[in-house]
Amino acid sequence: xxxxxxxxxxxxxxTLISHYPQRRSASLMILHALQDHFGWLSQEAxxxxxxxLGLQPxxxxxxxxxxxxxxxxxxxxxxxxxCRTLSCALGGGHALHGHLCQKxxxxxxxxxxxxxxxxxxxxxxxxxxxxxxxxxxxxxxEAFHEAVTPDQAEALLSQCR
Amino acid sequence: xxxxxRLILKNADLPGYTPDIDCYLRHGGYETLRKxxxxxxxxxxxxxxxxxxxxxxxxxxxxxxxxxGGAGFSAGLKWSFVDRKSGKPIxxxxxxxxxxxxxxxxxxxxxxxxxxxxxxxxxxxxxxxxHLAYIYIRGEMPEGARLLNKALRAAREQGFLxxxxxxxxxxLEIHVHRGAGAYICGEETGLIESLEGKxxxxxxxxxxxxxxxGLYLCPTxxxxxxxxxxxxxxxxxxxxxxxxxxxxxxxxxxIVSLSGHVKRPGYFEIEVGKVTLGELIFHxxxxxxxxxxxxxxxxxxxxxxxxxxxxGEKFKLKRKGPDGxxxxxxxxxxxxxxxxDSLQQAGSMSGSGAIIVMDDSTDxxxxxxxxxxxxxxESCGQCTPCREGALWMSKALHRMAHGRAxxxxxxxxxxxxxxxxGRTICAFGxxxxxxxxxxxxxxxxxxxxxxxxxxxxxxxxxxxxxxAK
Numbered sequence: 235x236x237x238x239x240x241x242x243x244x245x246x247x248x249t250l251i252s253h254y255p256q257r258r259s260a261s262l263m264i265l266h267a268l269q270d271h272f273g274w275l276s277q278e279a280x281x282x283x284x285x286x287l288g289l290q291p292x293x294x295x296x297x298x299x300x301x302x303x304x305x306x307x308x309x310x311x312x313x314x315x316x317c318r319t320l321s322c323a324l325g326g327g328h329a330l331h332g333h334l335c336q337k338x339x340x341x342x343x344x345x346x347x348x349x350x351x352x353x354x355x356x357x358x359x360x361x362x363x364x365x366x367x368x369x370x371x372x373x374x375x376e377a378f379h380e381a382v383t384p385d386q387a388e389a390l391l392s393q394c395r
Numbered sequence: 396x397x398x399x400x401r402l403i404l405k406n407a408d409l410p411g412y413t414p415d416i417d418c419y420l421r422h423g424g425y426e427t428l429r430k431x432x433x434x435x436x437x438x439x440x441x442x443x444x445x446x447x448x449x450x451x452x453x454x455x456x457x458x459x460x461x462x463x464g465g466a467g468f469s470a471g472l473k474w475s476f477v478d479r480k481s482g483k484p485i486x487x488x489x490x491x492x493x494x495x496x497x498x499x500x501x502x503x504x505x506x507x508x509x510x511x512x513x514x515x516x517x518x519x520x521x522x523x524x525x526h527l528a529y530i531y532i533r534g535e536m537p538e539g540a541r542l543l544n545k546a547l548r549a550a551r552e553q554g555f556l557x558x559x560x561x562x563x564x565x566x567l568e569i570h571v572h573r574g575a576g577a578y579i580c581g582e583e584t585g586l587i588e589s590l591e592g593k594x595x596x597x598x599x600x601x602x603x604x605x606x607x608x609g610l611y612l613c614p615t616x617x618x619x620x621x622x623x624x625x626x627x628x629x630x631x632x633x634x635x636x637x638x639x640x641x642x643x644x645x646x647x648x649x650i651v652s653l654s655g656h657v658k659r660p661g662y663f664e665i666e667v668g669k670v671t672l673g674e675l676i677f678h679x680x681x682x683x684x685x686x687x688x689x690x691x692x693x694x695x696x697x698x699x700x701x702x703x704x705x706x707g708e709k710f711k712l713k714r715k716g717p718d719g720x721x722x723x724x725x726x727x728x729x730x731x732x733x734x735x736d737s738l739q740q741a742g743s744m745s746g747s748g749a750i751i752v753m754d755d756s757t758d759x760x761x762x763x764x765x766x767x768x769x770x771x772x773e774s775c776g777q778c779t780p781c782r783e784g785a786l787w788m789s790k791a792l793h794r795m796a797h798g799r800a801x802x803x804x805x806x807x808x809x810x811x812x813x814x815x816x817g818r819t820i821c822a823f824g825x826x827x828x829x830x831x832x833x834x835x836x837x838x839x840x841x842x843x844x845x846x847x848x849x850x851x852x853x854x855x856x857x858x859x860x861x862x863a864k
Contacts (some may be wrong), residue, residue: 253570255527256611261592262575266534287592300594300775301575303534315535319496320699321654321751323765361578361769362496363535366654366749367661376537 237282243271247286257287261297265304274308302360310349310356312394315373318359325369325381331359333384337391355394397674397681400640400666402648403624407507414542416549419510425555427631431518432563451522455626458634459646463500464490464581464619465698465747466822467735470626474523474616476606483613487525488590489516491532491539491620492574492581495698496769497749500650500662501620505532505539509546512620513569515627517555520567523616527568531586534575543571578773582821583617584609585775596777597821621650642668645734651675655752656689657682665733672696672704673729676752689754693838694728696738697746699766700826702833704728710741743833759841760800763834764792770827778819784811785827795845799853802846805835 239247247267251260261283268279275298284291298304316322316331334357335342338350347358365371368380374390382390406412406422416424434447445453456471477485489512493501504512512530520528532540547569550556558566577595579585584603585595587610602608609615618626625647629637638646645667653675654660663681672694676682685691691706708728716722731737738745753762771789776782788811795804812828812835819825835842 253572256591258592259572259590262589263573266573266575293592296594297575297592301534301577303576318765319769320695320762320765321497324655324751324753324757324762360535360576361772362494362498364493364499364502364533366497366499366751367652369654369660373535378538 237268237272237276237278239268239282240271243267251287258289258293261287261289261294262301265294265297265301269304274305276306305347308349308353309347311354313347313356313358313373313375314390315358315360315363317361317363317369317371319362319366321366322362322370327370330370330372330382330384330387331357334387334391337388355391397665397670397678399663399680400648400669401664402628402640403511403621404503404508404650404662404664407503412507414507414509414546416510416546416553419508420553424510425514425550425553427627428514428517428521428555429561431521431630432561432565448522448524451518451630454634455522455629456634458629458637459641459644460622460625460629460637461645461735462619463621463625463649463748465495465700465744467745470618470622473606473618474519476604477523477616478607478614479524481607481614484527485523485525486610486613486615487516487520487523487528488583488586488610488615488617489528489530489620489623490581490583490586490617491530491536491543492586493536493620493747494533494578494581495700495747495749496766497652497654497695497698497751498747499652499654500748502536502539503650503662504620504624505536506542508624509542510550511624511627513543513546513550513555515623515625516569517550517560517567518630519616519618519623519626520569521565525616526566529570529572529590531572531574531580531590533580534573537573540571540573547571577775578769579775579821579823582823585821586617587615594775596775597823599820641666642732642734644736649748651733652747652749653682653752654749656685656754656757657752658686659683668732668734668737670733671729672731672733672750673727675733675750676729682752685752685754689756691752692755692757693753693759693762695749695751695753695830696731696733697744698749699751699769700829701738701746702743702829703837704741704743705837708741708837712737712740758796759834759838760792760845761796763830764789764796766830766834767792767827770823770830774823774827778824780815780818781824781827784815787811788827788831795842795849798849800842800845800849802843802850804846805839805842808835808842 250263264283280294281291284294332342340348349356363371371380437445460470461467574580580589580595582597584598589595605615641647648664650664677684694704711723712726714724767789771785774781774785812831815824816828
């Protein structure tokens, strides 16, 4: 099965490739573009990227398995990424994560990303998001939220439709 | 009275200041670039001629600017190592992979005043004959990447980027490259591997010094966001004026990220060494002190890799006395000037300028467990001592933080940490072991007490007496 990449996306990817003297350099940017479009990186997406760049699929797979932001399975429509690292932990990051999990019926002690059965929400801990002065911080998809109280977290949940 | 000195962040928080190019131009933006590109050839007293490029490199060297990413190495020297005779293209990469826990300064520049970085980069590229440059921004900053792309487009439209910049014949293209969540990409050779489309396994040095064998095995300069922004100011005010800011060998300003248990966490730009660690934490112009009723327990002075300081620690520092002679003076933790050299003499480092403050409510074992989990997660896995050791330390600390500590744990942790540092390709090995070494040594009694308490609890529960006291 091959990947159906819309022409506009492929044109965007071709532009990205043109930014580098060596095609392989565009790997991460292409994977971002494909994951943004498809929601995750399938085997087909990996093979498509490899063919596009003249690489073996393993050269792309090893990136997908290494870099934490890439995923090989779908995640929720709304992905909550809560910072786990020290400054946020001192500022209530774990309570925030626990509160979100409890509201969504997820297990706060489980390792890794968790998605609600309806596929709407994912919650995961991530490492330092670099806004330690406004702890605790979280990201909802690409939006950044600082100094998030449990109440605000609930408000964020209810805004996700 | 200790206060901020805003140079790089001078405009960032002004009401109505926006990150677009029109606003930047209204505030004198890109004037310095024009000046740099038009520098006439200068004749030196010894009759030698100095090109515009050489003059800029000279200014940056004379300014005393030290890299703001973590190592604090002279930016001018770093540039001087570039192999300019190889015949290969020279690349410049802006390291915007801001990931050292506690650090959030580059975010301010990128989000609030991105053109300042772009201008600094163009000047740095011109000075080093670079025609293709990248901004490697961490994947978790999608908004920052958008702002930078917008800034680059606007600069291109105005003729500051592209072919024949401002009619001078200088060509330069800058692209934004996004990372994907790996801390190790902040290590410059790991970053280069990542930019080549590979796993970011750091390269061994020698031979892979970026200045000689960097991106695509070509000479490459990797500079931090704040460092490149400072280049713009050095060229605007001149190296002489810039080096009057700060203190000798610790010149200029730097943006300190303050987080943890203070009333006013945030970013503060200071003259390097003109403000003490105590003032940063307690003075109303900075952290404003601890939360009410709390006492200081510990300070991590330069990002989570830096060795921790314990409240009340005293250090012996070498200082030049009024008579010009070097003398050893005893300095309290809170009186340490916040600069590169003093913190290093005190056994830690100012690193990325990130101060994490912990008050007496902090569980020190839990705090170290948190840090070690970070390093276990982020080890790239290339070197065995780091890959295995970082995980062992994290597992032991997780166990200790969850009521199953043992008396032998502190020594176990120390022995693992000692066997990582110095035995890895990159400095991540030190970054993972320094927190463990310093936490356990300085707060030994808490680790010991935890082991003793949990072992006796377990002994009571199982009806067995502990094997050793």
